[in-house]
Each structure stands twice: as structure tokens, then as C-alpha cells.
Amino acid sequence: MEALDADGIGIGTDARGRVWTIRGGIPGQAVLAGGRPKGGALMSIVEAAPDAVEARCPSFGTCGGCLYQPMPRPAQQAAKEAALTTLLAPLGGGPIEVVGAADEGYGYRNRLELSFGVERFLTRADQAREKAGEVVERRGSYVGFHGAGRFDRIVDVAECSIADPALNAVLARVRADVLASPFAMWDARAHTGFWRHAGLRLGAEGVLVLLYTTTGGEAEAAWLGEAAPRWGAAAVLWYTTDRVSDAAVGDLRAVLHGEARLAVSLGGVPLRLSPLAFFQVNQSGAELLLDVIRRDLGTGGLLLDLYCGVGALGLALHAGFEAVAGIDLVEEGIAEANRNAAALGVRADYRAGRAELVLPGLLADHGVGAGREGRLAALVDPPRNGLHPDALRTLASLPADVLVYVACRPTSLARDGAALLAAGWRCTRLTMVDLFPHTAHVEVVARFERAQATLAPESG
Ligand SMILES: C[S@@+](CC[C@H](N)C(=O)[O-])C[C@H]1O[C@@H](n2cnc3c(N)ncnc32)[C@H](O)[C@@H]1O
Known part of the structure; x- marks a missing residue:
């Protein structure tokens, strides 16, 4: 096996020169694989990677949740970074910064x-x-x-x-x-x-x-x-x-x-959630992610928190902004965001619905694109599939000072980021946050700024 791909899946080449993608294949390993090259199955490990360490979990290799326990954490980060560097090169944004604790990456899930x-x-x-x-x-x-x-x-x-x-x-x-x-x-x-x-x-x-x-x-x-x-x-x-x-x-x-x-709590901001509400699964990693987002957004003005879930990120950042406006599909999440905003005394406007449908009205109600004065910062944290084309169109023409895109699937960011570039944004920074050690997953934060004069937002 030679590398990981942008989805955190192992890539290797067989004796006939065919390239295989194998879930759980670790760079440096020699493996026996079955099935077809695209999405092959790992049958057995013929030779361990030279830097292999002992997997800590007795169920490693069977439970399927972790793929990379035998890889030292710095090697996991380097392999994920290399894959992202190739994938996200067309966005510019300079070398990818890697943020993650230096520990072995166990005991983090909450x-x-x-x-x-x-x-x-x-x-x-x-x-x-x-x-x-x-x-x-x-x-x-x-x-x-x-x-x-x-x-x-x-x-x-x-x-x-x-x-x-x-x-x-x-x-x-x-x-x-x-x-x-x-x-x-x-x-x-x-x-x-x-x-x-x-x-x-x-x-x-x-x-x-x-x-x-x-x-x-x-x-x-x-x-x-x-x-x-x-x-x-x-x-x-x-x-x-x-x-x-x-x-x-x-x-x-x-x-x-x-x-x-x-x-x-996130960023020192206490939040009360219902037992089933979504919250980041890695608390210390979420704090690192929040620091990156805070730095990339800057401060001042209105913070737009799209795909906000229970509003955790926006509420954790509220002290740096005059007001927060958020959208999420899940009504209970929005109810929780509103409850927490009220308890914290935050000026907030959270709305339930599909971002692609609700966003234009939310912007209009805040005077965005219609003479509103003051800074606008946008945070988007969409699901794995990325942005709906209509949401992307509205964001492409958003008169925001900065747009920070948090991606749990980097290939979605690569696609949506290319559309933002084509619409006049430029990517000024890319950060990989190693939020899910030992798994195929990673979080990427991309910071975009306007590369040219602000376009007027689309009506309706
Ligand atoms: C990656 S989570 C973001 C969670 C949140 N930012 C946080 O950190 O707690 C993606 C969110 O997108 C929401 N979602 C999915 N499709 C949506 C859509 N079309 N419009 C608005 N929200 C959507 C989901 O309900 C989920 O809360």
C-alpha cells in the first residue's frame, strides 16, 4: 500500500500495475486483497508497515470503526495531509496546515x-x-x-x-x-x-x-x-x-x-442540549476546530452560521459578533439553538428549513445586499454531500467579507470550493483538523475571501 486517498482509504498497486483502493489498507503494508481494484477487500496482511505499532483495541480489524490504529498518529496525519494536498491544490490556499493533538489519539469519543x-x-x-x-x-x-x-x-x-x-x-x-x-x-x-x-x-x-x-x-x-x-x-x-x-x-x-x-460546553460557552441532540464527538478536537474557525472568521458584524445544528459553533463564537443568524434542517436543533441563545443573551435569528430555500429570505430580512452596513462573516458546515447547488449559488454571490467552509468530506469541499473560485472568491487558507484519529475521517477548514468586487446577491 502506498498512500491514503482523500476519503481516507488505502491506495496500492498490484504486480500488474493496477491501482487498488482498499479500506483499511495502511501505507507501507503489503496486503492480500480480493474483489475488484476499485473498492477491493482487505483479505490479509502479508507484511506490516515498517513503522507499524500495536493496535490498542482487541477488536481492531473486526469492529470496523477504526482503520489505522497500527499507524503512529503522526503517520496518519501525514498520509491524510498528503491526500488533501493533492485534492485541494486547485483551490490554492497555500500548504495545508495540520492541527491536532500530539497524543496517540485514543480515548477521545464522547x-x-x-x-x-x-x-x-x-x-x-x-x-x-x-x-x-x-x-x-x-x-x-x-x-x-x-x-x-x-x-x-x-x-x-x-x-x-x-x-x-x-x-x-x-x-x-x-x-x-x-x-x-x-x-x-x-x-x-x-x-x-x-x-x-x-x-x-x-x-x-x-x-x-x-x-x-x-x-x-x-x-x-x-x-x-x-x-x-x-x-x-x-x-x-x-x-x-x-x-x-x-x-x-x-x-x-x-x-x-x-x-x-x-x-x-464549547469554547467556554455552556450549552444545554436534549439527550438526542447532535454535538461534536471529540471535545478536545472540537475546541481546536473552534480555534481555527475563530481565527479564520475574524470578528465583528453579523455571523451567518449555516447548517448550524444546535448552533454550537456560532454560539461558542458569539462574543466576537454583534449578532448570529443560523439555518438548519432539523427543527429540534433550531429550537435548542434558540433556547441556548436566549439563555446566553445572544442576539440571534435561527431558522429551520433547507438552507437552499431559507437563505435568501434570511439575508433579505437582515438587509444583506440591500444597503446593510457592517461586516458579514459566513460559516458553512454542510453535511457530507456538501452544498446544494442553490445554496452554493446564493453563497457564490454573498457580499460577505469572509466565508469559512468546514468540510467533513474533503471531496465535497473540492467541488464547492472550485465553484466559489469561479464566482470570484479566493481561498486564503486550508487547515486540516485531525478530529477523528484512527478512522478514515478528517475535518478541513477552508477560508475564502472575495478576490474581486462584491457581487449583488441573487433575488429570490
Ligand atoms: C456537519 S453537521 C453541522 C453541525 C453543526 N455545525 C455543529 O457543529 O454542531 C451538518 C448539519 O447540516 C444539517 N443539514 C443537512 N441538510 C441541510 C439542508 N439542506 N439545509 C440546512 N441544514 C441541513 C444537518 O441537520 C446537520 O445539523
Whole structure:
């Protein structure tokens, strides 16, 4: 394997000169791959990379969440940076700055979602043992993550090495109690059983446990009421669903312990969220990301926070601006943003809806493009697919002093950034924030300025 691509996937060349992309292939490794060159499957590692280190997690290679634990963190960052340098070269913006902690990149996740099940995911080694005639355990009670591509098989995990130790401590107690309970795990084929999913979130007040089960009866409710306070969690919430689809969703049945709220903070700004609200999964990484965004936006005037979620970034930055205006698709997120803005005394205008539809009206209401005086700074943090063409058109002609694009999928930034350049913006800085060590993911912040006279915004 020679490199990573811009999606964090390994690239290698075979003996016939064909280029392969292989998820989990590590630069420097020699691997045996199957399938087709584009999107090949990693079958086995023939030779480790010369700088390989021990993966810390016993489930590494099976659980599928982490791909790069055997790569030292500086090597992960260098490989991701090299891929981004090639991808984003057409934007200009100078060499890519890399921001990330210098630690080994474990213990950072503040959120985990686990599944309960009755079928164990078999590793390649298990399959080989079974083929050789050994009896390999297939059915039982398991707590963990779904095996790659399997809705019905669970990689049993006692702890997750990229999760915060506080989450693992609570997980150990929940897991032990659930496994010892008289109630069955969900059977994803037969659609029977009680235990379905567990979510764990770390907030300022401790760990929040979200348990998802089928409806259950009085015995289950009594068991849960008695067990939940023992887990060392700040709160335990119980959701029920009898839907067969495999998603951690349900109706809130009871708050078994503590209070149904998540307290977090970003940039020293306290925020109160509902238990299901989105928040960055890497707290210390999010602080680094925020510092980069703050530097790139500068201060003063109106801050436009597009794709704002619960408004965390804009609210964390509010002290540098006169007012914040934000848009997100999810109504509950906007309600949370408004509640937090009111509690913080921030002048804010948050609106729910599709940015591509809502943005022109929001701009018009703030006099943007119609004689509004003062600075305008735009922050956009779209989903992985990037900007809708209509949102991009409106932003292309936005009379903003600066536009900061936060990308969780760099290829979307490459496409949208090219359109911004064509519309008269220039990219003045590119920063890679190493927010998700050991995974294929990375966050990129691109700063754009007007390269020529401001264009008038489109009407309607
Ligand atoms: C990467 S998240 C941004 C989260 C937020 N900036 C934060 O840091 O908490 C992308 C957000 O885009 C929102 N979204 C997706 N499609 C959208 C659309 N067409 N218009 C507005 N928001 C959208 C999602 O609801 C999600 O909150």
C-alpha cells in the first residue's frame, strides 16, 4: 500500500500495475486483497508497515470503526495531509496546515452507540477455525457493534479504545447487568427479544445512558428501575420501540435515573442540549476546530452560521459578533439553538428549513445586499454531500467579507470550493483538523475571501 486517498482509504498497486483502493489498507503494508481494484477487500496482511505499532483495541480489524490504529498518529496525519494536498491544490490556499493533538489519539469519543444481539460476528480467523472443523460459538448474548455490512451479527466489545474512559467505565456496568438480566437480546432475524441498543454520551455532568428496548412489561420496568442507579451514570433514559428496523430510535418511556438533559460546553460557552441532540464527538478536537474557525472568521458584524445544528459553533463564537443568524434542517436543533441563545443573551435569528430555500429570505430580512452596513462573516458546515447547488449559488454571490467552509468530506469541499473560485472568491487558507484519529475521517477548514468586487446577491 502506498498512500491514503482523500476519503481516507488505502491506495496500492498490484504486480500488474493496477491501482487498488482498499479500506483499511495502511501505507507501507503489503496486503492480500480480493474483489475488484476499485473498492477491493482487505483479505490479509502479508507484511506490516515498517513503522507499524500495536493496535490498542482487541477488536481492531473486526469492529470496523477504526482503520489505522497500527499507524503512529503522526503517520496518519501525514498520509491524510498528503491526500488533501493533492485534492485541494486547485483551490490554492497555500500548504495545508495540520492541527491536532500530539497524543496517540485514543480515548477521545464522547459518544458510543452499541447494539445487543444473539448472533456473533465471525472474524476471518473464526471462519478458518470453523472450516478446519473446530466448533466456533455463533449464538449467545452479545453487546457491541455491528460487524461490517451485517445488520444481524455483533462484534462483541467490552470497551472501545477511542471512547472516553468514563464511557467505558459505565459501559462495563451496563453490559454486565444486561448480560446477567433475565431478558433476551434482540434477535434481528426472528424480531424477538427485549434489549436492542444502548447509547452513551459524556457531558459536563457525567455519562448519559440511553437504553432502547422493545416494549416489555412490568418485570422489565421493575428490573430497569432497580438497576439503572447502580451504573454510575448521571442519567439513564429508557426508550422503547417495536419497529423491526435496526436503528436506535424509540419513544421515551421513562427517565430511570437523573435528569433528561445533556450539559456541554464549547469554547467556554455552556450549552444545554436534549439527550438526542447532535454535538461534536471529540471535545478536545472540537475546541481546536473552534480555534481555527475563530481565527479564520475574524470578528465583528453579523455571523451567518449555516447548517448550524444546535448552533454550537456560532454560539461558542458569539462574543466576537454583534449578532448570529443560523439555518438548519432539523427543527429540534433550531429550537435548542434558540433556547441556548436566549439563555446566553445572544442576539440571534435561527431558522429551520433547507438552507437552499431559507437563505435568501434570511439575508433579505437582515438587509444583506440591500444597503446593510457592517461586516458579514459566513460559516458553512454542510453535511457530507456538501452544498446544494442553490445554496452554493446564493453563497457564490454573498457580499460577505469572509466565508469559512468546514468540510467533513474533503471531496465535497473540492467541488464547492472550485465553484466559489469561479464566482470570484479566493481561498486564503486550508487547515486540516485531525478530529477523528484512527478512522478514515478528517475535518478541513477552508477560508475564502472575495478576490474581486462584491457581487449583488441573487433575488429570490
Ligand atoms: C456537519 S453537521 C453541522 C453541525 C453543526 N455545525 C455543529 O457543529 O454542531 C451538518 C448539519 O447540516 C444539517 N443539514 C443537512 N441538510 C441541510 C439542508 N439542506 N439545509 C440546512 N441544514 C441541513 C444537518 O441537520 C446537520 O445539523
